[in-house]
Amino acid sequence: MARLALRNLSRNRRRTVLSAGIVALGCALSLVVLGFVERSRSLIQETTVQQFGNLQIADPEFLDGKAEGFAYLVSPAVRAQVEGLVRLERGVVGTTAQLALSGLLAVRRTTAVVRAVGVVPENNILDYNDLVIDGRGLKPGDVGAVLVGQTLANELGLQPGDFVNLTATTVAGAFNVSPLEVVGLFQFSSAEVERAQVFVPLSFAQLLLATEGVDRIVVRLDRLGRTSAAARAIGARLRAAGLALEVRTWDVLSPFYRGLSGFFDLLFGFLVAAVFTLVFFIVLQILTLSFLERTREVGTIRALGTRQGEVFRLFVEESLWLGLVGGGVGALIGIGISLLFNAAKIPWQPPGTVQTVTLGVDFTATAILIPFLVSVFSTLASALLPAYQATRVSVVDALRAV
Amino acid sequence: MQQGSFCYVAGTPVIEAQGLTKFYTLGKETVRALDRVDFTATQGDFAVINGPSGSGKTTLLNMFALIDRPSEGEVLFEEKPTSRLTEGELALLRREKIGLVFQTFNLIPVLSVAENVEYPLLLTKTPRAERRERVAARLDEVGLSGFERRRPDELSGGQRQRVAVARALVTEPRAVLADEPTANLDSGTGKQIMELLQGLNRDHCVTFLVVTHDPSVVGYAQRVLTIRDGRIQGEEKRGAPGPA
Numbered sequence: 332m333a334r335l336a337l338r339n340l341s342r343n344r345r346r347t348v349l350s351a352g353i354v355a356l357g358c359a360l361s362l363v364v365l366g367f368v369e370r371s372r373s374l375i376q377e378t379t380v381q382q383f384g385n386l387q388i389a390d391p392e393f394l395d396g397k398a399e400g401f402a403y404l405v406s407p408a409v410r411a412q413v414e415g416l417v418r419l420e421r422g423v424v425g426t427t428a429q430l431a432l433s434g435l436l437a438v439r440r441t442t443a444v445v446r447a448v449g450v451v452p453e454n455n456i457l458d459y460n461d462l463v464i465d466g467r468g469l470k471p472g473d474v475g476a477v478l479v480g481q482t483l484a485n486e487l488g489l490q491p492g493d494f495v496n497l498t499a500t501t502v503a504g505a506f507n508v509s510p511l512e513v514v515g516l517f518q519f520s521s522a523e524v525e526r527a528q529v530f531v532p533l534s535f536a537q538l539l540l541a542t543e544g545v546d547r548i549v550v551r552l553d554r555l556g557r558t559s560a561a562a563r564a565i566g567a568r569l570r571a572a573g574l575a576l577e578v579r580t581w582d583v584l585s586p587f588y589r590g591l592s593g594f595f596d597l598l599f600g601f602l603v604a605a606v607f608t609l610v611f612f613i614v615l616q617i618l619t620l621s622f623l624e625r626t627r628e629v630g631t632i633r634a635l636g637t638r639q640g641e642v643f644r645l646f647v648e649e650s651l652w653l654g655l656v657g658g659g660v661g662a663l664i665g666i667g668i669s670l671l672f673n674a675a676k677i678p679w680q681p682p683g684t685v686q687t688v689t690l691g692v693d694f695t696a697t698a699i700l701i702p703f704l705v706s707v708f709s710t711l712a713s714a715l716l717p718a719y720q721a722t723r724v725s726v727v728d729a730l731r732a733v
Numbered sequence: 734m735q736q737g738s739f740c741y742v743a744g745t746p747v748i749e750a751q752g753l754t755k756f757y758t759l760g761k762e763t764v765r766a767l768d769r770v771d772f773t774a775t776q777g778d779f780a781v782i783n784g785p786s787g788s789g790k791t792t793l794l795n796m797f798a799l800i801d802r803p804s805e806g807e808v809l810f811e812e813k814p815t816s817r818l819t820e821g822e823l824a825l826l827r828r829e830k831i832g833l834v835f836q837t838f839n840l841i842p843v844l845s846v847a848e849n850v851e852y853p854l855l856l857t858k859t860p861r862a863e864r865r866e867r868v869a870a871r872l873d874e875v876g877l878s879g880f881e882r883r884r885p886d887e888l889s890g891g892q893r894q895r896v897a898v899a900r901a902l903v904t905e906p907r908a909v910l911a912d913e914p915t916a917n918l919d920s921g922t923g924k925q926i927m928e929l930l931q932g933l934n935r936d937h938c939v940t941f942l943v944v945t946h947d948p949s950v951v952g953y954a955q956r957v958l959t960i961r962d963g964r965i966q967g968e969e970k971r972g973a974p975g976p977a
Contacts, residue, residue: 338843631839634800635900636828636856638821726800730835 336648343621350617351657354706357610358661361603361702363668366692368595371679374688376555376581379588381461383581384427384549385558386565388413391577393546394584401502404430404544409574413548416568422557427451428545430536434499436479436529438487445483446528447497449536449545459517459530466491466515473532477511480525484516491515497531501541509539520680558582603702607709615713618650622717629721630729639722646718647711654710658703665702666694745812747907747940748774748797752806755792755963766792768963769806774908777938779931781945781954789963790944791912797942798833798910799823811907828856832901832939834911834930838893840885840900847872847881850899857904871899874936875929891922898929908940909933915947927953 340347387394390403405413405428414426430449435442450459452469459478460468469476477497479489489495491513498508511531519525537543552561558580566578582588622629629642637645669692677690692698753770756763766789774780774797784790795801796808799815800823808815810826818826827833832853840849847868854864872878875895885893894914901909911930915923931953934941943950951957957969 334848335841335844342843627839628841631835631841632852633824634798634827634833634839635853636824636826636831638824640821641856727795730800730839 333648336645336652339621339625339645339649340652346617346621347653350614350653350710351660353610353613354654354657354710355661355664357606357709358658358702358706359665359668360606361705362662362665362699363672363692364602365599365701366665366669366694366698367672367690368599369693369695369698370691372592372595373693375588375591378688379585380551380555380581383584385552385555385581386550386562387547387579387581387584388417388550388565388569388576389547389579390575394577394579401540401542401544404502404542404546405548405576407543409576410545410548412572413569413574413576416572417548417550417565419568420561420564422553422561424551424553426551427549428533429547429549430533430540430542430545432499432536432540434497434539436483436487437496437498438489438493441487443483443487444527445497447477447499447531447536447539448528449531449533451533460515462517462519463515464518466513468515469530469532473514474535474538475509475511476514476532476535478515478517478530479513480528481516481518482522482525483527483529484513486526489513489516497529497539499539501539502544503541505541507539507541509535511535603705607705610706611709611713614650614653614710615716618646618714619717619720622646622721626721626724626729626732629724630726630732633726634730643718643722646721647714650710650714650718651707654707657710658706661706662699662703666699668692669694746773746775746809747778747811748772748942749809749812750793750796750806751809753793753796753803753808754805755789755796755801756804766963767796767803770960770963770965772958772965774940774942776907776940777934778956779934779941779943779954780956780958781943781951782958782960783945783948783951784960785946788960790946790960792963793960794910794912794942794944797908798831799827828853829904830907832904832906832909834894834897834901834909834914836913836916838885838890838897838917840893840896842885844884845881846877846883846885846888846896849885849896850903853900853904867903868899871903872896874902874933875899889922890918891925894918894922894926895929898926898933902933902937902939905937906939908942911941911943913945913947914943915945915950920949923947923949 389405390398392398393403410428417423417426428451432447434445434447436445450469452471452473463478464481469478477495484490493513495511495513496508497511498506501507517530533545552558562578562580569576569578633642673691678687679690680687750770750772753767754765755767757766770793782790782793792801796803799808799810802816810830815823841852844852850868850871851864854867872881875898877892877895877899880888880892885896888896914930915926918926927950930941930943933939945951955971957971959966
């Protein structure tokens, strides 16, 4: 039967090449799009992790934005205990801490409400200095220094070297004010962040709030793939130690990434569905025509004793070969296009990030296998109806067909 | 003309028709294609069913070939009724016990001569070595040794019909049914084919039922049934047959 199926494909070469070509085109297109989506997704994952770390450990109410007062702060002793527990986990690159506060940034006679994020400058776990476009980043030993977003700097007429005052309420409820030197301006993908957020050294934020605590501990891992397992393991260790802290992963912390990832899935799903629906109907038409032309032959082989199921299998085998060849050629074409695309090194700034990256197409096994399998299955599916019809026709009627 | 060379064996019934009736509906009209046909073909018979176009002879052959079902009556194959068999069971019976020869040869164009003859053996799952042996023997018998790798479109009409005959015999069936086997051939080639069928009938003791409206074919028959308007009009048994 396999031999007959293959011979049938060679019977009308132009039609077979056309069918396989359509399958190959669908496969190649899907492979390139899926590879592109996967590369873009991984670029956005990397930049998101650079902003959030792999994991953040904090008070659950603080993470949910429901905390009141400063009860959520993590004391130095607890921070040390947590960092000790985190270091037990395999693949931990390092930890850092943050303390965010709300305050009034004043320059000359103008003020702005800002969220000042206290970061550890000497810790490269989260690289804020990459965002700096003018002046310099925060350095170890800095205390009265601030990085201001470009939008806020424009609105307040600030430049590196200017001085500002930051006023906030201490944990005890008293007002506190301190001068800061604008050491650099940073750029972010969102003008809203550039307007409302500034970066200060953690030690300054603690000084201003009159606390030694931090609001979160950030953990960086060597591999993205470790994130979920590490979150579970560290969470279990925290619970075992009696600490009422929660571990959140980077993708949960970034609603933007979740939305974008979902959008990518939807986009790819829609495109693949559209491409393969088209492939399905074109191949269906070609196979129906091909099978109709062989009605008398079907009558002959059934008269010779071929059972209906065997005729069905013969036709399905033909489409399977068509799908395998079309999908295989399509995968090779897709890989070729992707190699050319990668060689072009097209620059791109992913949404939600400030870094320019090189666009490309990933060759993961999934990115090759999914379009290939969808090609094979859509070709098989398009053969089912004509194959079924071929088995239902009466032998006598089939033998009379011209 | 070869005279009187039949397989004279005290035959057991191979194919029997009992009150075989077939109706066709054409629009609002019902046509009776066969009308209470009774007939028995025994082992080694060489019978010709003769009649004009539209007399019902091909319908009758289709019933005997188990590719069509009667409206009334019964076809018995080797004394067993077939009306209650499923399509799958009928297919198994056809592949193992019935050989078919068609008017238009009906070879599979993408397969070679040898592969066409081999096809029924693939259905019966005959081992490869035995398949090769049987295919070679049948092709030799029909005079087509050396043509194994040719495609059907590289053969003459007579050669194609020889391939069809080899295919019909390769499973060593109990009956070979031929529908107008000479209709698409010139008279000389038709004569060769009929002589071939007659020789095979003699050598293999296989029952041959040949449907034709060609008077020259009638002369090869041991039994001649005349059919008209769906009814058997009469049967002539010949001891020493010859062409008309």
